[in-house]
Amino acid sequence: KAGVTQTPRYLIKTRGQQVTLSCSPISGHRSVSWYQQTPGQGLQFLFEYFSETQRNKGNFPGRFSGRQFSNSRSEMNVSTLELGDSALYLCASSFGTDSYEQYFGPGTRLTVT
């Protein structure tokens, strides 16, 4: 069974630009969660999608948004990039209930200059 895939793996953007990251979950998983990982703040929850609906959202500004498609693939978008958005962005897929473990992709390393 293929694992969670994320594209691209690395990105370099300039302040003010926008970026779109993609995540393909494990086959059969309908939930996709996104996390931001930085040395200072650690792993922080961004949002979760299930069956194309956002069910939960973390404490991030509106510049961070996402969506999920009918095949459960998900994208997250960050507009008007700031230097502080430089981070490893991880997506995780699961069956969609609290009891199930999440399986993570390799992450997208975003650098904002």
Added chain:
Amino acid sequence: AQKVTQAQTEISVVEKEDVTLDCVYETRDTTYYLFWYKQPPSGELVFLIRRNSFDEQNEISGRYSWNFQKSTSSFNFTITASQVVDSAVYFCALSETTDSWGKFQFGAGTQVVVTP
């Protein structure tokens, strides 16, 4: 407020020694789930173990074992006979059931360094 606390920042051991990682959590939910993940230098978080709040039985799986104590809100994890490949950052995570769809709350992580 931090709901998952991993007080140990880094642990260094020599191969074959045992390593115990501490995790203390905070929740008001009666039903919740606890997890341990490993993050090697490649960056991908790897699922290790899961425990629910109703099952305090401690288990061993290969070289991994865990000690879950609700009375002290602790969920400690032990690697027996450590190997160099165990070098990674280990995260403890909490999944609550109140307004928590898809949201795992992670501790700050403990860096484990195993030297030959």
